[in-house]
Every structure is written in structure tokens, then in C-alpha cells.
Amino acid sequence: MNEEFWLLDVCSGSEGLLLKLYSENSKTFLEKVLKVPFYGYLISSDPERVVYELRDSRLIDSAWVEDWLIPPHYRSSVKVVVFRTYELSRLRYVLKVGVSKGLKHVNDFPNPVVEALFNAGLVPMTKVEVSGGDVKPLRWDPTYSDPELDIVRIYVEGGLYVAEANGSVGRFNNVKDLAKYVVSTKYDVGITDSELYVRLLEEEPTIASSARIWFTGGAFRAGEYFEWCRRSYIPPSLMGNVTIGKVITTMEGLEARKRKYVIDGSTRRVEYFRDMTNLILQDRGGVIYSPKPGLYWNVCQVDFRSLYPNIIVRFNISGETVDVPECGKVVKLEWAPHTVCMDWEGVVPVSIAELVRLKTLYEELYKSTGLEVYEVRRAAVKWVLVASFGYLGYRNSLFGSVMAHEVVTSTSRYLMGVARRAVESMGYRVIHALVDSLFVEGVATVDECCRVAGVISNTTGFDTKVESHYIWLYIPNTVKGSRGVANRYYGKLSSGGMKLKGITCVRSDTPPIIREAQMRALEELAIANTEAEMVEAVLRAHEVLRRYRRKLMCGDFEDYELLITKSYGGGRRSYVKPPKYVLEGKPPYTLYAGVGGLTQYSGQSLKNRVDVYYYLRLLDRVASELPPPTYT
Structure with missing residues (x-):
């Protein structure tokens, strides 16, 4: 009898893969052993002899020689000894012995269990059909729900x-x-x-x-x-x-x-020598303005949809496709210092193309159904797409390079320039630009904002969306200086509510009393829909902060309101001396500001033990993120 199960987990066992299954119908869990092949890969100067010895050892099921392409550009090949076994312990033993005899172990990534699942078509967290000793993968559709679990x-x-x-x-x-x-x-x-x-x-x-x-x-x-x-x-x-x-x-x-691309840890693609002028012009990130601080009315925020991933897919950008010495179809982008080979599809664009499609699909599904599962999946895919660009320039990336990274960033800068000029030709003013977002002042309605987004899409050839339309948008000053911070702003949305980015109340290490004070102040600002209303709202917001200052000075607070949650990535063995709380406590660090600095909270009352001025300084920072009381 056939029965459907969720494939919840997979572990390696002595006799194969141990599948952990769950039936939603019967609410039962089942473990099943599945015999699957594992593959090992070795390079030798005499591959045929290695195959003979492997077959003779009887430790493996089969062995043979294949031609595999080698990095950095995968245009030339090498003979690779491939062997198969159905026991993971034997795979590891044979590889260990082979390396001890001077053979080169390649393709040690991904994990053999992952490769075995991939070859068998068994996808974790999807459904399978179990019939006797057989386990058959079932088709997964992105619209399906997740398993119902505690x-x-x-x-x-x-x-x-x-x-x-x-x-x-x-x-x-x-x-x-x-x-x-x-x-x-x-x-x-x-x-x-x-x-x-x-x-x-x-x-x-x-x-x-x-x-x-x-x-x-x-x-x-x-x-x-x-x-x-x-x-x-x-x-x-x-x-x-x-x-x-x-x-x-x-x-x-x-x-x-x-x-059949060899992965052997030697895939680093060396950056060629360049003079200082070239580095200054080309070795840069995306477009980030230092915006003029202040209050802006009727602001339209237009975002490119997955700009960097779409650039990677559109222009076939991958470590092995950029600056290829011998290529038949070469594309030279006028705004980039490198060439891209179009003779084959790059590993990176092929890997993320489906993710780009899924992100759009999940956005549409969430918009049409309101089901949280699609918003969660969209966020998951977005994280991977963000990492795909970051890893493109990471020195240990298997399929990245500095040159590929530069092609993406230079393309994004070019597109943002085209978008800005298109918006300005319509009579609007761009007040801020942040990597893949444009903030346009003077756009009165959402419909008008949609027209602006449409012009940008048509001009650049890349899809855009209206991220937000603000009745008003405020960009605070830097702590020291007269410019705004690129990723610190907030505003009232025409659709209702507020959007907050980078300010004190959204930081994870902000004490609850400070977060509450800023949120209360922002609630006063959120009442304003006109410039006249804003003048009064600003005065009320600053009065809110004064009330919280009095609370702190009078000791009118609970312990939990002062607690600060911090993480410390350096660890105890960092070459930079860790803070006192790292040496004395354990992560995650729950702290308070005492007279001797940040101190681990032990549960004892904080009355007369806290540095009130530390929290007052945080309130000063909150006040600096509001329009000044003299706003007119």
C-alpha cells in the first residue's frame, strides 16, 4: 500500500541513509533506511591503475575514469577516478587511504549525503511516497503548504x-x-x-x-x-x-x-594588476547617496526587483565567465572594465535564476492570499539572493571573483544613473539613492508613483516596483555633521502606518525604555498630514522625550526596561580585547549600564546601581533623530 510522508530529515546510517518521515494523516513518525550510492573522486597520474586497485580491493561497488573540467574557467579537462559505494564509512575510508598514498581528493563539497539526496531526487521538507521498500519523491509545487508541526x-x-x-x-x-x-x-x-x-x-x-x-x-x-x-x-x-x-x-x-566541474579548492581567480586610478573608478560598491537631512513631502520610493541577482542572470556573470582568455562570444559592457563570455551559462546565474522567479512568485502569492507561509518563503529566498551577490566577491567563493563582483556593481551604478536621469526628465527631484532604491520628491499619489516606476522600468529594461509612498519622509542628521545617513530614515506611509529604517528604536540592542520613548514620540509625528500639523506634532514629540527623561531621573522604571541585549562576534580569543562583559559572562549577553560600564544582569534589583546618564544620552540620540523643536 502506498502512503505519503513528509521527508523531515535525513541522517547517514551504517546501511545507507536513515530517512525520518512524518505522516500528516496519521500524525505518526517513521524511520526508514534507504540504500543509495555515494561517490568519491580522486585524481592520479595513473588513473587506470587506481581503478584497477580499487576494483581489486572489493571495498567499493564500482570504479571508472571520467573527463572533468577544471578551474578557473573550466575550458580544459582532467582524468578523474570516480568510484561508487553504498556505505558512507567505506567512502570515507577509501578517500583517506587514497590521500595518504598521494592521490588528490576532489569534489569534497557538497557533503556526500547532500549529493546522494540530489542524485536520488529526494528533497528535504517535501513529500515522498513509500511503498514497501521503495521511497519515491513526489512533485513539489511552491504553492504547497509546509508540514503541520509543533x-x-x-x-x-x-x-x-x-x-x-x-x-x-x-x-x-x-x-x-x-x-x-x-x-x-x-x-x-x-x-x-x-x-x-x-x-x-x-x-x-x-x-x-x-x-x-x-x-x-x-x-x-x-x-x-x-x-x-x-x-x-x-x-x-x-x-x-x-x-x-x-x-x-x-x-x-x-x-x-x-x-562535471572539478571542485578542488584551487578556484581562486587572481585579480590582475591595476593602477590606482582604475581601482578608484572601478573597485566600488553600489550607488549610495549622502542625503541632505530634513523633512520631505510626497515621496515615492521605487525599488528595482532583485537588481543584483537580475544583473547576474541577465549578463551571465559568474567567476568562470568573466575575463575568459579564450572565448568565442565576448560581451564588453561599456560601463564595466571587464568582459563576459557568453559561450556557456555561468554556474552562479543558473543557480539563482530559479530563486529570482520564486521570489516574485511568493510576493504575488502573498499579495493574493495573505498567507504568511508565502511571505516567509519570500524572505528565505531573498536572504539567499543577497548572499549570492556577496559571495560573488568573497575570496573563498567557489564560483566568484573580484572581477565578477565589479561587473555587477558597475552595472548597478550605470542603471541607477539612467533611472535618475529618467526621473529628472519628468520634472521630479531625486532626494536619495540607496543601492537599488530611488527616493523621488513631489510625487503626490500612489498612481503617480506607479507611473514613475513604469518609466524607470522602460528606460532601464529592469523590472521595478513601488516600495513605498510617503506622505512625508524624514532623514535625520548624522550624530556629528550636517549630512544624513544613507540607511537611516522614517516616514508616514500613504497606505497607513510608519516605515522605520536604521533609527534607534529598530536596533536590537536598544533598551526597552528608550525604544518605547521613541515609538511614543513617533506616534505623535504620525498624526501629522500637513506641514502645519507637523509643527505642532514635533513639539509634542519632544515633550514625550522630556517625560521619559524625568522618569529616568526619578528612578521610575522597571529593571527589564533598562536591559540591553548584545552579541559579540569577536569571541574571547579575538585579537581585539573583548569587552568586560564578554570575559565575565556567557552569550547571549543581557546587560545594563552600570557605573563601571556595561555589566551582565544577574537578576538583582538595579535600583541605585545604574548609570542613568548612559540612558539619558540614548534619549539625546533619539531627540537628534526627530525634527528639531524649532521646525517650521
């Missing part, structure tokens, strides 16, 4: 430990109480970051078994992890604290495996 998501917010589970939210002052709460229930999926997971294990070792599956790469939403598993074939057992970069690199590695 999920706990654990993170730190406002100085408190938070556990979200099945629609309820628990908040705790210490790890001990948090651990007690988590182990009181058996979950299907647990989500947290690696530092907090270690703290929980130290407090309560049974935490590991309180969930069938743990994701410890950060407190992302479950649907985001599920989508990354589907796109990369990485099962949850290997996802752990995998970075977004590892997800895109795995996707690229699987594409390379299909093409």
Missing part, C-alpha cells in the same frame, strides 16, 4: 529570553527557567542560535531530545529553514548552524556536479 522558536528580545510555541509566547529572566519551559513539552522542531543552544544544553542536557529536529543557525522562522532545505538539498541534520552563504554555495556545488 515548533518552538527561542531567542532574546528586550533583555528577556523568549520562547514561541504553538501560538503562545513565554518570557523568562534566566536560562534556567527557559530550559525548564522548553523541556516540559516534546516538540517536532526547535529553532534558536548556536550560542543560546549551548547555554540551554549546559543548563539542561535533555534539551537536545526535547525536539526531534534542531536548527541552530539563528532564530529564523521555521518556514525559512524549510525553504533553504528544499533549495539546497541540505537536510536539517546537516543544516545546524549553516550560514546562508553555505546554502547558495551548496546550490552552486550541485550545479557544478551536473556539469
Whole structure:
């Protein structure tokens, strides 16, 4: 009898892959062993002899020689010994012995389990059909829902430990109480970051078994992890604290495996020598204005849709396609210092083309249905697309190079220039530009904003969207100086509500009392729809901050309102001396500002122990992000 199951996880076992399955119909879990082939890859000066010895050893099922293309541009080939076995332990043993005898192990990435799933067409977090001893993958459609599972998501917010589970939210002052709460229930999926997971294990070792599956790469939403598993074939057992970069690199590695591209760690593409003038002109990022601070009315924000990924796909930009010495069809972009070869499709554009399509699809599905699952998946895909560009210029990227990175950024600068000139020809003024966004003043309605976006799309040939239309937009001053900060602004949307970027209240390390003070002040500004109303609103907003100053000075606060949550990436062994709280405490760091600096919060009352002036200075910073009281 055939039955459908969710393929929740996959682990390596002594007899093959151990599939962890879940039936939504019967609400039962099942483990099933599946025998699949694993492949090893070795390079030798005498490949035929290696094949003979491998066959003679009886450690493997089969061995043969294939021609594989080698980096950096994959135009020449090498003989590679490929062998197959059905036991992962034997694969590792043979590779270890081969390396000890001077053979070169290649294609050690992605993980053999991931490659086995890819070859079998088994995608984690999708459905399979089980019939006797057979497991058959079922077609996955992006419109399908996620599995219905009991999920706990654990993170730190406002100085408190938070556990979200099945629609309820628990908040705790210490790890001990948090651990007690988590182990009181058996979950299907647990989500947290690696530092907090270690703290929980130290407090309560049974935490590991309180969930069938743990994701410890950060407190992302479950649907985001599920989508990354589907796109990369990485099962949850290997996802752990995998970075977004590892997800895109795995996707690229699987594409390379299909093409028989050798991955051997020597794929670095050396940047040629250039003079200082060339570096200054070309080795730059995207367009980022230093905007003039102030209040602007009727502002239209137009965004290019996935600009960098679309540039990569449109112009076939990948490490192995840029500045290729021997190429039949060469494209020289007039705005870029490099050439792109069009003789073959690059690994990077092929890997992300489907992601670009999915991001648009999920946006449309969310807009038409309102179902959160599509917004979560859109966010997951967006993270990978962002990483795809970042890794393009990363020195250890398998399929990136500085030259490819420069082609993308120079193209984006060119397109933003074309867009700005098109907008200005319509009689509008561009007040700010930020990588792939244009802020245009004097656009009275959303319909007018849509027309501006349409002109930009038609002029550049790249799709755009109306990101926001503001009744008013405020760009604060820098802390020291007369210019605005590129990624710090806020405004009232014509659709209702406020949009906040980069200001104090959206920072994760802002104490709750400071966040509350700024949000209350912004609520006063949000009342204003005209310049006359704004004058009064600004005065009320500053009065709000004065009330909070008095609260602090009088000690009218609760402990939790002063707590500061921080992370510290350097660690104890960083070459930069860590802060005192890192040396004395454990992550995640829940702190307060004491007379001796930031101090780990122990749960004792903070009355008469805090540096009130630290918090008053934060309020001063909040005040500096508002229009001045003298605004007219």
C-alpha cells in the first residue's frame, strides 16, 4: 500500500541513509533506511591503475575514469577516478587511504549525503511516497503548504529570553527557567542560535531530545529553514548552524556536479594588476547617496526587483565567465572594465535564476492570499539572493571573483544613473539613492508613483516596483555633521502606518525604555498630514522625550526596561580585547549600564546601581533623530 510522508530529515546510517518521515494523516513518525550510492573522486597520474586497485580491493561497488573540467574557467579537462559505494564509512575510508598514498581528493563539497539526496531526487521538507521498500519523491509545487508541526522558536528580545510555541509566547529572566519551559513539552522542531543552544544544553542536557529536529543557525522562522532545505538539498541534520552563504554555495556545488566541474579548492581567480586610478573608478560598491537631512513631502520610493541577482542572470556573470582568455562570444559592457563570455551559462546565474522567479512568485502569492507561509518563503529566498551577490566577491567563493563582483556593481551604478536621469526628465527631484532604491520628491499619489516606476522600468529594461509612498519622509542628521545617513530614515506611509529604517528604536540592542520613548514620540509625528500639523506634532514629540527623561531621573522604571541585549562576534580569543562583559559572562549577553560600564544582569534589583546618564544620552540620540523643536 502506498502512503505519503513528509521527508523531515535525513541522517547517514551504517546501511545507507536513515530517512525520518512524518505522516500528516496519521500524525505518526517513521524511520526508514534507504540504500543509495555515494561517490568519491580522486585524481592520479595513473588513473587506470587506481581503478584497477580499487576494483581489486572489493571495498567499493564500482570504479571508472571520467573527463572533468577544471578551474578557473573550466575550458580544459582532467582524468578523474570516480568510484561508487553504498556505505558512507567505506567512502570515507577509501578517500583517506587514497590521500595518504598521494592521490588528490576532489569534489569534497557538497557533503556526500547532500549529493546522494540530489542524485536520488529526494528533497528535504517535501513529500515522498513509500511503498514497501521503495521511497519515491513526489512533485513539489511552491504553492504547497509546509508540514503541520509543533515548533518552538527561542531567542532574546528586550533583555528577556523568549520562547514561541504553538501560538503562545513565554518570557523568562534566566536560562534556567527557559530550559525548564522548553523541556516540559516534546516538540517536532526547535529553532534558536548556536550560542543560546549551548547555554540551554549546559543548563539542561535533555534539551537536545526535547525536539526531534534542531536548527541552530539563528532564530529564523521555521518556514525559512524549510525553504533553504528544499533549495539546497541540505537536510536539517546537516543544516545546524549553516550560514546562508553555505546554502547558495551548496546550490552552486550541485550545479557544478551536473556539469562535471572539478571542485578542488584551487578556484581562486587572481585579480590582475591595476593602477590606482582604475581601482578608484572601478573597485566600488553600489550607488549610495549622502542625503541632505530634513523633512520631505510626497515621496515615492521605487525599488528595482532583485537588481543584483537580475544583473547576474541577465549578463551571465559568474567567476568562470568573466575575463575568459579564450572565448568565442565576448560581451564588453561599456560601463564595466571587464568582459563576459557568453559561450556557456555561468554556474552562479543558473543557480539563482530559479530563486529570482520564486521570489516574485511568493510576493504575488502573498499579495493574493495573505498567507504568511508565502511571505516567509519570500524572505528565505531573498536572504539567499543577497548572499549570492556577496559571495560573488568573497575570496573563498567557489564560483566568484573580484572581477565578477565589479561587473555587477558597475552595472548597478550605470542603471541607477539612467533611472535618475529618467526621473529628472519628468520634472521630479531625486532626494536619495540607496543601492537599488530611488527616493523621488513631489510625487503626490500612489498612481503617480506607479507611473514613475513604469518609466524607470522602460528606460532601464529592469523590472521595478513601488516600495513605498510617503506622505512625508524624514532623514535625520548624522550624530556629528550636517549630512544624513544613507540607511537611516522614517516616514508616514500613504497606505497607513510608519516605515522605520536604521533609527534607534529598530536596533536590537536598544533598551526597552528608550525604544518605547521613541515609538511614543513617533506616534505623535504620525498624526501629522500637513506641514502645519507637523509643527505642532514635533513639539509634542519632544515633550514625550522630556517625560521619559524625568522618569529616568526619578528612578521610575522597571529593571527589564533598562536591559540591553548584545552579541559579540569577536569571541574571547579575538585579537581585539573583548569587552568586560564578554570575559565575565556567557552569550547571549543581557546587560545594563552600570557605573563601571556595561555589566551582565544577574537578576538583582538595579535600583541605585545604574548609570542613568548612559540612558539619558540614548534619549539625546533619539531627540537628534526627530525634527528639531524649532521646525517650521
